[in-house]
Amino acid sequence: MNIRFYNAKILQTAEDHTFYITEGELWVQGNRISYIGAGKGDGAEDGKGTEPIRWEREMDVQGNLLMPGFKNAHTHTAMTFLRSYADDLPLQDWLNQQVFPREGQLTEEDVYWLNILGIMEYVTSGITSNFDMYFFPPMNAKASADTGFRTVQTSGLNNYGGTVELMEENYHIVNEMSDLTSFIVGFHAEYTTSKELMEGVAKLAQKLKSPVWMHNAETKREVEECRERWGMTPTKLTDSLGMYEYGGGGYHCVWFEEEDFEIFQKRKLTAVTNPASNLKLASGICPVKRFADEGIALAIGTDGPASNNCLDMFREMFLTSTLAKVREMDAACISADEVLYMATAGGAHAMLLEDCDSLAEGKKADLIMIDLQQPNMQPENNIVKNLVYSGSKQNVKMTMVNGKILYEDQQFHLGFDKTEVYRRANEIIGRMK
Secondary structure, eight states: EEEEEEEEEEEEOOOTTTTEEEEEEEEEEEEEEEEEOOOOOOTTTTTSOOOOOEESSSETTOOOOEOOEEEEEEOOOGGGGGGTTSSSSSSSHHHIIIHHHTTOOOOOHHHHHHHHHHHHHHHHHEEEEEEEESSSSHHHHHHHHHHHHEEEEHHHBBTTTTOOHHHHHHHHHHHHOOEEEEEEEEEGGGGGOOOOHHHHHHHHHHHHHOEEEESSSSSSHHHHHHHHHSOOOOOHHHHTTTTTTTTTTEEEEESHHHHHHHHHHHHOEEEEHHHHHHHHHHHHOHHHHHHTTTOOOOEEEOOOOTOOOOOOOOHHHHHHHHHHHHTTOOSSSSHHHHHIIIIIIIIIHHHOOOSSSOOOOSSSSEEEEEEOOOOOOOOOOOOHHHIIIIOOOOGGEEEEEHHHHHHHEEEEESSOOHHHHHHHHHHHHTTOO
Protein backbone atom coordinates (compact mmCIF):
# COMPACT_ATOMS: atom_id res chain seq x y z
CA MET A 1 0.00 0.00 0.00
CA ASN A 2 1.27 3.49 -0.89
CA ILE A 3 0.59 6.13 1.75
CA ARG A 4 1.63 9.77 1.66
CA PHE A 5 1.94 11.64 4.97
CA TYR A 6 2.18 15.42 4.60
CA ASN A 7 2.26 18.49 6.88
CA ALA A 8 4.24 16.38 9.33
CA LYS A 9 6.92 16.88 11.90
CA ILE A 10 9.33 13.95 11.47
CA LEU A 11 11.62 12.73 14.26
CA GLN A 12 14.91 11.46 12.82
CA THR A 13 17.88 9.85 14.52
CA ALA A 14 21.38 11.34 14.37
CA GLU A 15 24.59 9.30 14.37
CA ASP A 16 25.40 10.48 17.91
CA HIS A 17 22.12 8.94 19.17
CA THR A 18 20.37 12.29 19.51
CA PHE A 19 17.26 13.31 17.59
CA TYR A 20 16.30 16.15 15.28
CA ILE A 21 13.02 17.19 13.70
CA THR A 22 12.36 17.95 10.06
CA GLU A 23 9.10 19.14 8.56
CA GLY A 24 7.46 17.98 5.37
CA GLU A 25 6.42 14.64 3.96
CA LEU A 26 7.08 10.96 4.52
CA TRP A 27 6.10 8.42 1.87
CA VAL A 28 5.49 4.73 2.40
CA GLN A 29 5.57 2.41 -0.61
CA GLY A 30 4.83 -1.19 0.21
CA ASN A 31 6.49 -1.94 3.54
CA ARG A 32 9.29 0.65 3.36
CA ILE A 33 9.82 4.37 3.66
CA SER A 34 10.59 5.68 0.17
CA TYR A 35 10.99 9.39 0.80
CA ILE A 36 11.39 11.98 3.56
CA GLY A 37 11.59 15.64 2.57
CA ALA A 38 9.76 18.72 1.43
CA GLY A 39 7.70 16.81 -1.13
CA LYS A 40 4.94 17.83 -3.47
CA GLY A 41 2.89 14.69 -3.38
CA ASP A 42 4.17 13.37 -6.71
CA GLY A 43 7.12 11.03 -7.13
CA ALA A 44 7.85 12.24 -10.66
CA GLU A 45 7.92 15.91 -9.64
CA ASP A 46 10.34 15.19 -6.82
CA GLY A 47 12.75 13.14 -8.87
CA LYS A 48 11.69 9.85 -7.30
CA GLY A 49 10.41 8.28 -10.48
CA THR A 50 9.28 8.90 -14.04
CA GLU A 51 5.63 8.27 -13.29
CA PRO A 52 3.53 9.85 -10.53
CA ILE A 53 2.94 7.57 -7.55
CA ARG A 54 -0.61 6.31 -7.19
CA TRP A 55 -1.49 6.91 -3.56
CA GLU A 56 -4.03 4.63 -1.86
CA ARG A 57 -4.17 7.16 0.90
CA GLU A 58 -2.90 10.72 1.51
CA MET A 59 -2.94 11.72 5.15
CA ASP A 60 -2.69 15.28 6.45
CA VAL A 61 -0.67 14.91 9.66
CA GLN A 62 -1.71 18.43 10.71
CA GLY A 63 1.61 19.29 12.34
CA ASN A 64 1.71 16.18 14.50
CA LEU A 65 4.79 14.03 14.91
CA LEU A 66 5.86 10.94 12.98
CA MET A 67 8.53 8.98 14.84
CA PRO A 68 10.04 5.47 14.97
CA GLY A 69 7.87 2.95 16.76
CA PHE A 70 8.96 1.79 20.21
CA LYS A 71 10.81 -1.53 20.42
CA ASN A 72 9.74 -3.37 23.57
CA ALA A 73 12.93 -5.33 24.22
CA HIS A 74 11.72 -7.77 26.88
CA THR A 75 8.24 -9.29 27.07
CA HIS A 76 6.26 -12.39 28.00
CA THR A 77 3.19 -11.37 26.02
CA ALA A 78 0.88 -14.29 26.72
CA MET A 79 1.10 -13.59 30.45
CA THR A 80 -1.77 -11.17 29.86
CA PHE A 81 -3.96 -13.83 31.48
CA LEU A 82 -2.19 -13.22 34.82
CA ARG A 83 -2.54 -9.45 34.82
CA SER A 84 -3.52 -8.36 38.36
CA TYR A 85 -3.80 -12.00 39.40
CA ALA A 86 -0.59 -12.72 41.33
CA ASP A 87 0.62 -9.44 42.75
CA ASP A 88 2.44 -8.14 45.83
CA LEU A 89 4.89 -11.05 46.14
CA PRO A 90 8.70 -11.30 45.85
CA LEU A 91 10.01 -12.78 42.59
CA GLN A 92 10.72 -16.35 43.70
CA ASP A 93 7.36 -16.76 45.50
CA TRP A 94 5.56 -15.03 42.64
CA LEU A 95 7.07 -17.46 40.12
CA ASN A 96 6.90 -20.72 42.05
CA GLN A 97 3.59 -20.31 43.91
CA GLN A 98 1.48 -18.40 41.40
CA VAL A 99 2.92 -18.16 37.90
CA PHE A 100 4.45 -21.55 37.09
CA PRO A 101 1.41 -23.59 38.27
CA ARG A 102 -0.98 -21.57 36.06
CA GLU A 103 1.33 -21.47 33.08
CA GLY A 104 1.50 -25.25 33.17
CA GLN A 105 -2.23 -25.33 32.32
CA LEU A 106 -1.95 -23.25 29.13
CA THR A 107 -2.68 -24.77 25.73
CA GLU A 108 -1.26 -23.67 22.39
CA GLU A 109 -4.59 -22.08 21.48
CA ASP A 110 -4.59 -20.17 24.78
CA VAL A 111 -1.18 -18.72 24.01
CA TYR A 112 -2.35 -17.65 20.54
CA TRP A 113 -5.29 -15.60 21.88
CA LEU A 114 -3.35 -14.19 24.82
CA ASN A 115 -0.68 -12.95 22.41
CA ILE A 116 -3.32 -11.16 20.36
CA LEU A 117 -4.55 -9.41 23.52
CA GLY A 118 -0.99 -8.29 24.25
CA ILE A 119 -0.47 -7.08 20.68
CA MET A 120 -3.61 -4.95 21.01
CA GLU A 121 -2.06 -3.26 24.02
CA TYR A 122 1.29 -2.85 22.29
CA VAL A 123 -0.12 -0.91 19.37
CA THR A 124 -2.05 1.45 21.65
CA SER A 125 1.30 2.34 23.24
CA GLY A 126 3.11 2.94 19.94
CA ILE A 127 5.06 -0.32 20.19
CA THR A 128 5.82 -1.73 16.73
CA SER A 129 7.85 -4.79 17.75
CA ASN A 130 8.56 -6.86 20.84
CA PHE A 131 11.25 -9.28 22.01
CA ASP A 132 9.31 -12.18 23.51
CA MET A 133 10.15 -15.22 25.63
CA TYR A 134 7.36 -17.73 26.12
CA PHE A 135 5.96 -21.18 25.43
CA PHE A 136 4.88 -22.46 22.00
CA PRO A 137 6.96 -20.08 19.82
CA PRO A 138 5.22 -21.10 16.57
CA MET A 139 1.86 -20.02 18.03
CA ASN A 140 3.35 -16.73 19.21
CA ALA A 141 4.69 -16.19 15.71
CA LYS A 142 1.33 -17.07 14.12
CA ALA A 143 -0.42 -14.47 16.30
CA SER A 144 2.03 -11.82 15.09
CA ALA A 145 1.80 -12.85 11.45
CA ASP A 146 -2.01 -12.96 11.59
CA THR A 147 -2.30 -9.48 13.13
CA GLY A 148 0.52 -7.87 11.11
CA PHE A 149 2.66 -7.19 14.16
CA ARG A 150 6.44 -7.71 14.35
CA THR A 151 7.82 -10.09 16.99
CA VAL A 152 11.30 -11.41 17.70
CA GLN A 153 11.39 -14.42 20.02
CA THR A 154 13.88 -16.18 22.20
CA SER A 155 13.52 -19.42 24.14
CA GLY A 156 12.43 -19.76 27.75
CA LEU A 157 14.12 -23.17 28.00
CA ASN A 158 14.59 -24.36 31.60
CA ASN A 159 14.58 -27.49 33.77
CA TYR A 160 10.79 -27.58 33.79
CA GLY A 161 10.19 -27.57 30.06
CA GLY A 162 11.73 -27.66 26.62
CA THR A 163 14.83 -29.15 25.05
CA VAL A 164 17.73 -27.79 23.03
CA GLU A 165 16.49 -29.89 20.10
CA LEU A 166 13.03 -28.33 20.27
CA MET A 167 14.60 -24.87 20.43
CA GLU A 168 16.50 -25.57 17.22
CA GLU A 169 13.29 -26.75 15.57
CA ASN A 170 11.42 -23.62 16.67
CA TYR A 171 14.33 -21.47 15.50
CA HIS A 172 13.80 -22.64 11.94
CA ILE A 173 9.98 -22.66 12.05
CA VAL A 174 9.69 -19.09 13.33
CA ASN A 175 12.47 -17.61 11.20
CA GLU A 176 10.91 -19.09 8.07
CA MET A 177 7.26 -18.32 8.90
CA SER A 178 7.00 -14.64 8.02
CA ASP A 179 8.90 -11.42 7.42
CA LEU A 180 7.34 -10.32 10.71
CA THR A 181 8.69 -13.17 12.85
CA SER A 182 12.20 -14.17 13.90
CA PHE A 183 13.91 -16.23 16.58
CA ILE A 184 17.15 -15.91 18.59
CA VAL A 185 18.69 -18.56 20.86
CA GLY A 186 18.12 -18.17 24.61
CA PHE A 187 17.02 -19.75 27.89
CA HIS A 188 15.10 -18.63 30.96
CA ALA A 189 17.82 -18.04 33.59
CA GLU A 190 20.76 -19.64 35.37
CA TYR A 191 18.69 -20.36 38.49
CA THR A 192 16.11 -22.42 36.54
CA THR A 193 18.46 -24.16 34.12
CA SER A 194 20.97 -26.97 34.63
CA LYS A 195 24.56 -26.61 33.53
CA GLU A 196 24.04 -29.43 31.04
CA LEU A 197 21.20 -27.52 29.39
CA MET A 198 23.20 -24.29 29.37
CA GLU A 199 26.09 -26.08 27.68
CA GLY A 200 23.65 -27.31 25.05
CA VAL A 201 22.41 -23.76 24.50
CA ALA A 202 25.99 -22.55 23.99
CA LYS A 203 26.67 -25.28 21.42
CA LEU A 204 23.46 -24.50 19.55
CA ALA A 205 24.28 -20.78 19.47
CA GLN A 206 27.68 -21.58 18.01
CA LYS A 207 26.14 -23.91 15.44
CA LEU A 208 23.51 -21.37 14.35
CA LYS A 209 25.80 -18.34 14.82
CA SER A 210 23.10 -16.83 17.01
CA PRO A 211 23.24 -14.39 19.94
CA VAL A 212 22.08 -15.72 23.33
CA TRP A 213 19.63 -14.05 25.71
CA MET A 214 18.51 -14.78 29.28
CA HIS A 215 17.23 -13.20 32.50
CA ASN A 216 20.40 -12.04 34.21
CA ALA A 217 21.07 -10.68 37.71
CA GLU A 218 17.46 -9.66 38.25
CA THR A 219 17.66 -10.09 42.02
CA LYS A 220 20.39 -10.05 44.63
CA ARG A 221 19.36 -13.53 45.74
CA GLU A 222 19.80 -14.87 42.20
CA VAL A 223 23.42 -13.70 42.05
CA GLU A 224 24.26 -14.87 45.57
CA GLU A 225 22.88 -18.37 44.94
CA CYS A 226 24.69 -18.60 41.62
CA ARG A 227 27.94 -17.77 43.43
CA GLU A 228 27.19 -20.53 45.96
CA ARG A 229 26.64 -23.04 43.15
CA TRP A 230 29.43 -22.11 40.78
CA GLY A 231 31.69 -19.61 42.50
CA MET A 232 30.85 -16.92 39.96
CA THR A 233 28.07 -14.62 38.77
CA PRO A 234 25.52 -15.62 36.09
CA THR A 235 27.32 -13.40 33.56
CA LYS A 236 30.71 -14.94 34.21
CA LEU A 237 29.30 -18.48 34.26
CA THR A 238 27.51 -18.15 30.93
CA ASP A 239 30.51 -16.44 29.36
CA SER A 240 32.75 -19.31 30.55
CA LEU A 241 30.41 -21.73 28.75
CA GLY A 242 30.95 -19.96 25.42
CA MET A 243 27.50 -18.40 25.20
CA TYR A 244 28.40 -15.07 23.65
CA GLU A 245 30.54 -15.81 20.62
CA TYR A 246 27.88 -14.11 18.49
CA GLY A 247 26.67 -11.57 21.03
CA GLY A 248 23.34 -11.31 22.84
CA GLY A 249 22.61 -9.88 26.23
CA GLY A 250 20.57 -10.01 29.40
CA TYR A 251 17.22 -8.88 30.72
CA HIS A 252 17.13 -6.81 33.93
CA CYS A 253 20.90 -6.69 34.74
CA VAL A 254 20.28 -5.07 38.13
CA TRP A 255 22.88 -6.71 40.39
CA PHE A 256 26.01 -6.48 38.24
CA GLU A 257 29.56 -6.77 39.56
CA GLU A 258 32.78 -5.37 38.12
CA GLU A 259 33.59 -8.42 36.00
CA ASP A 260 30.06 -8.49 34.61
CA PHE A 261 30.43 -5.00 33.15
CA GLU A 262 33.78 -6.01 31.65
CA ILE A 263 32.27 -9.09 29.99
CA PHE A 264 29.33 -7.14 28.55
CA GLN A 265 31.71 -4.54 27.19
CA LYS A 266 34.15 -7.10 25.75
CA ARG A 267 31.43 -9.27 24.16
CA LYS A 268 29.41 -6.27 22.93
CA LEU A 269 26.31 -7.44 24.78
CA THR A 270 23.13 -5.44 25.45
CA ALA A 271 21.52 -4.81 28.82
CA VAL A 272 17.72 -4.49 28.75
CA THR A 273 16.30 -2.59 31.70
CA ASN A 274 12.75 -3.24 32.93
CA PRO A 275 12.15 -0.55 35.53
CA ALA A 276 8.43 -0.96 36.29
CA SER A 277 8.72 -4.72 36.78
CA ASN A 278 11.84 -4.36 38.93
CA LEU A 279 10.08 -1.81 41.11
CA LYS A 280 6.91 -3.85 41.50
CA LEU A 281 8.84 -7.01 42.44
CA ALA A 282 11.26 -4.99 44.62
CA SER A 283 14.19 -6.41 42.63
CA GLY A 284 16.27 -3.23 42.54
CA ILE A 285 17.31 -0.44 40.16
CA CYS A 286 19.42 -1.14 37.07
CA PRO A 287 22.73 0.82 36.98
CA VAL A 288 21.86 2.43 33.65
CA LYS A 289 24.46 5.20 33.93
CA ARG A 290 27.28 2.71 34.51
CA PHE A 291 26.28 0.75 31.41
CA ALA A 292 26.16 3.96 29.38
CA ASP A 293 29.51 5.16 30.74
CA GLU A 294 31.09 1.83 29.77
CA GLY A 295 29.72 2.09 26.23
CA ILE A 296 27.47 -0.94 26.74
CA ALA A 297 24.35 -0.98 24.58
CA LEU A 298 21.04 -0.44 26.37
CA ALA A 299 17.40 -1.10 25.56
CA ILE A 300 14.11 -0.93 27.47
CA GLY A 301 11.40 -3.54 28.03
CA THR A 302 8.16 -3.72 29.93
CA ASP A 303 8.61 -7.37 31.00
CA GLY A 304 5.35 -9.33 31.12
CA PRO A 305 1.88 -8.06 32.02
CA ALA A 306 1.86 -10.24 35.14
CA SER A 307 4.78 -8.39 36.71
CA ASN A 308 4.31 -4.87 35.37
CA ASN A 309 1.15 -4.88 34.85
CA CYS A 310 0.82 -2.67 31.77
CA LEU A 311 2.68 -2.66 28.47
CA ASP A 312 3.41 1.06 28.23
CA MET A 313 6.74 2.33 26.92
CA PHE A 314 6.02 5.90 27.96
CA ARG A 315 5.95 4.82 31.59
CA GLU A 316 9.12 2.75 31.11
CA MET A 317 10.98 5.70 29.58
CA PHE A 318 10.01 7.98 32.44
CA LEU A 319 11.07 5.41 35.03
CA THR A 320 14.32 4.60 33.23
CA SER A 321 15.29 8.25 33.35
CA THR A 322 14.12 9.19 36.83
CA LEU A 323 15.34 6.02 38.58
CA ALA A 324 18.79 6.50 37.09
CA LYS A 325 18.84 10.06 38.42
CA VAL A 326 17.79 8.96 41.91
CA ARG A 327 20.20 6.02 41.96
CA GLU A 328 23.13 8.27 41.10
CA MET A 329 21.76 11.30 42.96
CA ASP A 330 22.53 13.24 39.79
CA ALA A 331 19.72 14.87 37.80
CA ALA A 332 22.03 15.25 34.79
CA CYS A 333 23.27 11.64 34.65
CA ILE A 334 21.19 10.64 31.63
CA SER A 335 19.42 12.70 28.96
CA ALA A 336 15.99 12.36 27.42
CA ASP A 337 17.63 11.69 24.04
CA GLU A 338 19.56 8.74 25.49
CA VAL A 339 16.40 7.24 26.94
CA LEU A 340 14.38 7.69 23.75
CA TYR A 341 17.22 6.09 21.78
CA MET A 342 17.10 3.05 24.10
CA ALA A 343 13.34 2.75 23.56
CA THR A 344 13.62 2.89 19.76
CA ALA A 345 16.94 2.14 18.08
CA GLY A 346 18.48 0.47 21.13
CA GLY A 347 15.75 -2.14 21.18
CA ALA A 348 15.87 -2.58 17.41
CA HIS A 349 19.60 -3.34 17.52
CA ALA A 350 19.15 -5.81 20.39
CA MET A 351 16.49 -7.59 18.35
CA LEU A 352 18.59 -7.57 15.14
CA LEU A 353 16.01 -5.33 13.46
CA GLU A 354 18.55 -3.05 11.84
CA ASP A 355 16.13 -1.88 9.14
CA CYS A 356 13.48 -0.87 11.70
CA ASP A 357 15.57 1.37 13.96
CA SER A 358 14.82 4.83 12.58
CA LEU A 359 12.87 6.86 10.04
CA ALA A 360 14.98 7.05 6.89
CA GLU A 361 14.58 6.23 3.22
CA GLY A 362 14.84 2.48 2.68
CA LYS A 363 13.97 1.55 6.26
CA LYS A 364 10.94 -0.57 7.13
CA ALA A 365 7.79 1.48 7.68
CA ASP A 366 7.44 0.78 11.40
CA LEU A 367 6.33 4.16 12.69
CA ILE A 368 3.85 5.95 14.89
CA MET A 369 2.05 9.27 14.92
CA ILE A 370 2.06 11.31 18.12
CA ASP A 371 -0.73 13.81 18.77
CA LEU A 372 0.99 17.03 19.72
CA GLN A 373 -2.31 18.87 20.01
CA GLN A 374 -2.90 17.78 23.59
CA PRO A 375 -2.05 19.71 26.77
CA ASN A 376 0.76 17.37 27.87
CA MET A 377 2.65 18.06 24.63
CA GLN A 378 2.46 21.85 24.86
CA PRO A 379 4.35 24.08 24.64
CA GLU A 380 6.81 22.53 22.20
CA ASN A 381 9.95 23.70 23.99
CA ASN A 382 11.56 20.29 23.41
CA ILE A 383 9.53 17.50 21.81
CA VAL A 384 11.95 14.73 22.80
CA LYS A 385 11.71 15.75 26.46
CA ASN A 386 7.93 15.98 26.16
CA LEU A 387 7.88 12.37 24.90
CA VAL A 388 10.06 11.03 27.73
CA TYR A 389 8.85 13.11 30.66
CA SER A 390 5.20 13.93 29.90
CA GLY A 391 4.25 11.63 27.05
CA SER A 392 1.39 9.16 27.40
CA LYS A 393 -0.41 6.42 25.50
CA GLN A 394 -3.17 8.98 24.95
CA ASN A 395 -0.84 10.74 22.51
CA VAL A 396 -0.60 7.75 20.14
CA LYS A 397 -2.86 8.53 17.17
CA MET A 398 -1.57 5.82 14.84
CA THR A 399 0.68 2.77 14.84
CA MET A 400 2.01 1.36 11.56
CA VAL A 401 3.98 -1.88 11.21
CA ASN A 402 5.55 -3.01 7.95
CA GLY A 403 3.64 -0.36 6.03
CA LYS A 404 0.24 -1.37 7.42
CA ILE A 405 -1.79 0.76 9.85
CA LEU A 406 -2.72 -1.48 12.79
CA TYR A 407 -4.19 1.17 15.09
CA GLU A 408 -5.61 4.61 14.36
CA ASP A 409 -7.69 7.01 16.44
CA GLN A 410 -8.48 4.33 19.05
CA GLN A 411 -9.59 1.81 16.42
CA PHE A 412 -7.83 -1.53 15.85
CA HIS A 413 -7.09 -2.86 12.36
CA LEU A 414 -5.73 -6.26 13.36
CA GLY A 415 -8.36 -8.51 11.79
CA PHE A 416 -9.92 -9.53 15.13
CA ASP A 417 -12.99 -8.43 17.08
CA LYS A 418 -11.70 -7.03 20.36
CA THR A 419 -14.72 -8.31 22.32
CA GLU A 420 -13.96 -11.85 21.18
CA VAL A 421 -10.33 -11.49 22.27
CA TYR A 422 -11.39 -10.20 25.70
CA ARG A 423 -13.92 -13.02 26.09
CA ARG A 424 -11.35 -15.69 25.35
CA ALA A 425 -8.79 -14.19 27.75
CA ASN A 426 -11.31 -14.17 30.59
CA GLU A 427 -12.34 -17.74 29.84
CA ILE A 428 -8.74 -18.90 30.00
CA ILE A 429 -8.01 -17.49 33.45
CA GLY A 430 -11.52 -18.44 34.61
CA ARG A 431 -10.80 -22.16 34.24
CA MET A 432 -7.47 -22.01 36.11
CA LYS A 433 -7.24 -23.80 39.46
